[in-house]
Amino acid sequence: MAGIRDREKRHFPLQQIQDVVNLFKDQFSDSDEPNLAFLSIVLGSIEHILTVNRAVPYNRDASKCIEPIFPVIQLDTIQALFTKFVTLVKSSVDLTQYPGDFATRELVKRVSDVIWSGLTRAYYKDKAHLQSLYSFLTGNKLDCFGVAFGVVAAFQVLGYKDVHLALSEDHAWVVFGKDLKETAEVTWHGKGNEDKRGQPITVGVSEKNWLYLNGQPVICSREIEVAAIVSAINPSINATTDSVEMGALQQELLWQLYDMGHLDKYPMALGNLGDLEELCPTLERPLPVQIFDKAIESAKTYYNEQHVYPYTYLGAYHCRKGNYREALKAWADAASVIKKYNYTREDEEIYKEFLEIANDLLPNMMKSVAGENASRLHGTSLLHDPEAYANFLRFYDGICQWEEDSPTPVLHITWAKQLVFSLGKFDPKVRNYIDIHGEGEEDEEEEEEDEEEEEEEDRRDLERKVPQKEVTKGRKRKRSHKNSENGDEYETKDC
Numbered sequence: 154m155a156g157i158r159d160r161e162k163r164h165f166p167l168q169q170i171q172d173v174v175n176l177f178k179d180q181f182s183d184s185d186e187p188n189l190a191f192l193s194i195v196l197g198s199i200e201h202i203l204t205v206n207r208a209v210p211y212n213r214d215a216s217k218c219i220e221p222i223f224p225v226i227q228l229d230t231i232q233a234l235f236t237k238f239v240t241l242v243k244s245s246v247d248l249t250q251y252p253g254d255f256a257t258r259e260l261v262k263r264v265s266d267v268i269w270s271g272l273t274r275a276y277y278k279d280k281a282h283l284q285s286l287y288s289f290l291t292g293n294k295l296d297c298f299g300v301a302f303g304v305v306a307a308f309q310v311l312g313y314k315d316v317h318l319a320l321s322e323d324h325a326w327v328v329f330g331k332d333l334k335e336t337a338e339v340t341w342h343g344k345g346n347e348d349k350r351g352q353p354i355t356v357g358v359s360e361k362n363w364l365y366l367n368g369q370p371v372i373c374s375r376e377i378e379v380a381a382i383v384s385a386i387n388p389s390i391n392a393t394t395d396s397v398e399m400g401a402l403q404q405e406l407l408w409q410l411y412d413m414g415h416l417d418k419y420p421m422a423l424g425n426l427g428d429l430e431e432l433c434p435t436l437e438r439p440l441p442v443q444i445f446d447k448a449i450e451s452a453k454t455y456y457n458e459q460h461v462y463p464y465t466y467l468g469a470y471h472c473r474k475g476n477y478r479e480a481l482k483a484w485a486d487a488a489s490v491i492k493k494y495n496y497t498r499e500d501e502e503i504y505k506e507f508l509e510i511a512n513d514l515l516p517n518m519m520k521s522v523a524g525e526n527a528s529r530l531h532g533t534s535l536l537h538d539p540e541a542y543a544n545f546l547r548f549y550d551g552i553c554q555w556e557e558d559s560p561t562p563v564l565h566i567t568w569a570k571q572l573v574f575s576l577g578k579f580d581p582k583v584r585n586y587i588d589i590h591g592e593g594e595e596d597e598e599e600e601e602e603d604e605e606e607e608e609e610e611d612r613r614d615l616e617r618k619v620p621q622k623e624v625t626k627g628r629k630r631k632r633s634h635k636n637s638e639n640g641d642e643y644e645t646k647d648c
């Protein structure tokens with residue numbers, strides 16, 4: 154791994170967004186890999202000045218905060234931090250003990266331990282701005298994504314080309330070895346879960362498991378790893394204010410990566426770009442809906458329709474715009490993905506997503522539509538629209554199917570109450586216009602015969618194996634159990 158060369162140095166000092174955009178463009182300009190640690194430190198230092206330590210005078214009337222001009226980033230600041238990272242990594246790993254071009258599981262665990270031991274004992278891991286190596290090197294703090302990224306950046310420093318980031322919609326790990334066949338946990342996930350660092354992610358773990366996207370995570374190249382740190386930029390200054398400069402930089406860098414094709418296999422980065430374009434449209438660029446549709450197409454093309462977020466990005470957008478039919482369709486499509494999974498205790502993030510849609514966004518949407526007299530009188534309201542009603546039912550059917558066979562229940566009384574509230578808003582006549590059949594459904598009689606035959610066959614099969622034993626009918630649902638893991642009591646950001 155080369156250090157910082159003239160190719161990087163000539164862009165300094167960085168004084169404006171375009172300088173950073175040019176620096177990133179240069180990183181992809183020749184056969185060398187982009188320097189992950191260097192880029193993460195640059196983005197983290199800019200983010201720190203524009204969001205965390207805004208040494209900018211507020212005028213008396215705080216509502217008109219003076220947006221700082223872009224901070225000047227000096228080369229020696231970046232160089233010192235990069236050297237610190239390289240020294241930490243190279244001094245902690247004796248590579249003579251790990252011959253061969255490919256990483257081994259022992260070495261992956263060792264490098265994960267090096268990053269892990271560089272973290273302060275206990276800190277609020279859910280905080281913003283803990284995703285970059287700038288945070289790691291100046292504050293010894295990283296969120297769970299940051300730890301996984303740090304491991305990959307460390308392996309690049311050690312000269313390995315096979316260790317790459319794997320990203321699901323709420324977790325991160327690494328792939329390595331010949332043909333990237335091996336996987337390993339390198340960070341923690343969620344709150345109060347024992348970390349599984351060093352363990353492989355087997356089919357048994359990832360099958361029908363949303364946290365691992367049923368074996369369809371984003372497997373990053375070096376370019377997609379750069380897209381991940383750009384997507385992880387957090388422009389927020391506080392709960393209500395974003396840095397305009399930081400948001401603009403993120404948007405510019407995402408378009409640059411988009412133009413180079415490095416977002417084609419990264420639906421969440423496309424979703425992030427769509428949200429930024431809604432806030433601040435770029436002339437002659439695709440509209441947010443077109444970008445969200447590209448994210449959906451990407452998930453269909455590369456990830457076998459196992460990703461949920463492309464649809465929830467689109468649904469949230471349409472809901473904000475008051476396009477309620479389109480929001481309902483997107484949410485029904487999201488539920489048609491989640492229904493393929495079994496809900497488990499580490500899936501809180503996606504549970505919260507569907508909870509908000511079903512128990513907050515949908516009821517409020519129905520309320521506001523019910524209040525629209527004009528469309529109701531003309532029968533053009535969504536409440537008379539069979540397509541909308543069909544999507545409404547498909548949404549809830551997906552959630553019910555998600556709960557089926559799951560070890561942890563999804564639904565509770567609030568879900569039922571909100572369902573009744575929303576369902577009751579539809580005009581009763583709308584039921585006459587929809588045909589409720591699942592795909593490839595047999596007619597009732599045929600289906601019952603098949604079921605009886607299957608049950609008879611199961612009984613005969615079981616009696617052959619275990620004579621005279623009572624066969625329990627149907628499925629017993631185990632109540633959820635939250636094994637109270639010991640381990641650090643700390644806030645963690647899900648990842």
Ligand SMILES: CC1(C)CN=C(N2CCN(c3ncnc4sc(CCF)cc34)CC2)S1
Binds near residue numbers: 385421
């Ligand atoms: C539709 C939404 C609720 C809006 N924002 C969403 N996200 C914001 C950005 N997110 C992301 N954006 C880019 N890359 C990644 S990798 C990852 C798992 C931890 F490493 C999360 C994530 C997570 C999802 S989903």
